[in-house]
Amino acid sequence: MNSSIFSYNCMITSMTESATIKSLLAIEALGLTVAAGSKGLDGPVLWAHSCELSDPWTWLGPNELLMTVGLGIPKRAAEQVSFIQSLASAGLAGLAIGEGLLSPPISQKMLDAADALDFPIVMIPHRIPFVAVSRTVAAANSSTQTQQILTLNRLYRILVEQSDDASTFLSRLEGVFNVRMAVSDAHTGAPILHGSLDTEKHDGGDGVRAWSVPSTHPAVLHISEGSAFMLDAFTALHLRHAIAVAVDRVIVARLGRINRGTQIMASVLMGQPIRMVDNTTAIELGMETADWLALAMPTCDDNLQLVLAQAGIAQLSALSDGNVLAVVNADDVKAACGLLLGSAQRIGVSAPFRDLHGIAAACKSAQWALGSIREGQRGVAYHADVELSLLPRSAAEARNIVTRVLGSIHMENDDDSVLLATLRCYLENDRNWTTTSEALGIHRQTLGYRLKRIETETGRSLKSTRDLSELWIACSATAYL
Numbered sequence: 001m002n003s004s005i006f007s008y009n010c011m012i013t014s015m016t017e018s019a020t021i022k023s024l025l026a027i028e029a030l031g032l033t034v035a036a037g038s039k040g041l042d043g044p045v046l047w048a049h050s051c052e053l054s055d056p057w058t059w060l061g062p063n064e065l066l067m068t069v070g071l072g073i074p075k076r077a078a079e080q081v082s083f084i085q086s087l088a089s090a091g092l093a094g095l096a097i098g099e100g101l102l103s104p105p106i107s108q109k110m111l112d113a114a115d116a117l118d119f120p121i122v123m124i125p126h127r128i129p130f131v132a133v134s135r136t137v138a139a140a141n142s143s144t145q146t147q148q149i150l151t152l153n154r155l156y157r158i159l160v161e162q163s164d165d166a167s168t169f170l171s172r173l174e175g176v177f178n179v180r181m182a183v184s185d186a187h188t189g190a191p192i193l194h195g196s197l198d199t200e201k202h203d204g205g206d207g208v209r210a211w212s213v214p215s216t217h218p219a220v221l222h223i224s225e226g227s228a229f230m231l232d233a234f235t236a237l238h239l240r241h242a243i244a245v246a247v248d249r250v251i252v253a254r255l256g257r258i259n260r261g262t263q264i265m266a267s268v269l270m271g272q273p274i275r276m277v278d279n280t281t282a283i284e285l286g287m288e289t290a291d292w293l294a295l296a297m298p299t300c301d302d303n304l305q306l307v308l309a310q311a312g313i314a315q316l317s318a319l320s321d322g323n324v325l326a327v328v329n330a331d332d333v334k335a336a337c338g339l340l341l342g343s344a345q346r347i348g349v350s351a352p353f354r355d356l357h358g359i360a361a362a363c364k365s366a367q368w369a370l371g372s373i374r375e376g377q378r379g380v381a382y383h384a385d386v387e388l389s390l391l392p393r394s395a396a397e398a399r400n401i402v403t404r405v406l407g408s409i410h411m412e413n414d415d416d417s418v419l420l421a422t423l424r425c426y427l428e429n430d431r432n433w434t435t436t437s438e439a440l441g442i443h444r445q446t447l448g449y450r451l452k453r454i455e456t457e458t459g460r461s462l463k464s465t466r467d468l469s470e471l472w473i474a475c476s477a478t479a480y481l
Helices: 022-027 075-088 110-117 128-142 142-161 170-178 233-269 276-284 306-311 330-344 356-371 395-410 413-426 435-442 445-456 466-480
Strands: 033-036 047-050 064-068 094-098 123-124 180-185 192-194 209-214 221-223 292-296 316-320 323-331 346-349 379-382
Touching: 022 123, 022 128, 033 110, 047 128, 064 128, 064 276, 075 110, 094 316, 110 123, 123 316, 123 435, 123 445, 128 276, 128 316, 128 379, 170 180, 170 233, 180 233, 180 395, 192 233, 209 233, 233 306, 233 323, 276 346, 292 330, 292 356, 292 466, 306 316, 306 330, 323 330, 323 356, 330 379, 346 356, 395 445, 413 445, 413 466, 435 445
Parallel strands: 047 064, 064 094, 094 123, 346 379
Antiparallel strands: 033 123, 180 192, 180 221, 209 221, 292 323, 292 346, 316 323
């Protein structure tokens, strides 16, 4: 190999900062020439790597120079434009193409796209091996790599020192990497770790990049890098894993608070005595001693309890009768409904109350308000605002309706509970015998026998509109008992 090829070594000592495309062009021995993107020559080059795959942006990271003989470059002009756009979107430092090798003809549209994006395209002479460019970049960045190691050391020191309070974790990392960050839930977008980027829109625009976090709970790291050049693929990998540990800590703590609240709710709903410690625990969980309200909503695939926790809304919550029941501070009700409505579709809200003893009645009140919203409709119903509702306003009123209309079929023995379940199913399926039989898993003849018994026990005819109305109201009122 001609020794003049490597005469650039004597010039490296004058490069005191990270390599750039411009600094590489200044080394005459390399013989690089600019084909396009001349306005982007000042960007840092952390590494130079060859790749001949059709999607090199998957394998190279920000501020890394792609070197290629041209095998991965598309032949068609439109595809070449898309190729350049993908490289620029991935934050690569530029594209270096070996002259006279295997590259297809470079279209003017590809060069114009590079100019528009300020994405450098340079040509490497046939006589210059790619390793010469790589070594030049490595030598120029030796001091930067040392700084990178020191930065990673600071990263892991912060992680080790982090306490259960993660409120300052991102802000400390922002100081290390000179970037702005936010970490949000991958499904809901709710913040998990707070950084200076939390109050801004981080949808991938304005220089903000999104990185998946390899945490147990799906999360996304948003970074506004600005002029920072330390976040190459290697550094970002370490950062993402450190943040994953912090995310898991936060999620475990939030789930722990949810479970403590669930225990309180379960004991209250089961009618167990309420100890003073429960009130103290509620306050520790953020349930202030002001007005509370209960929410009731149908269960769905989303973890509605965690959605509230991610938004910093204190709660006592539990699953009951196919619904999610949550008690929140009155000041948080509107925010909670706004967060949950997209998933739950229907939400019932109780009247305010101030003591744990009122949870059971409030939850029934919320379920009753929920029942006023028809299936397929979307909205929030407040118990006090449900107008022209046939629902009872108290448990005593509901008990009176049930006893007067349903009579013995609302008793606790198994036979009577079967009749009540049959009546509910029959009415919910608009008195369709076939649908009801299939839903109950019984023969139509069995259904007919049960319906006759219901008429006998209640003294009401299933062919009478008035009687059917009373039976429907009574069945609905059982949820309030």
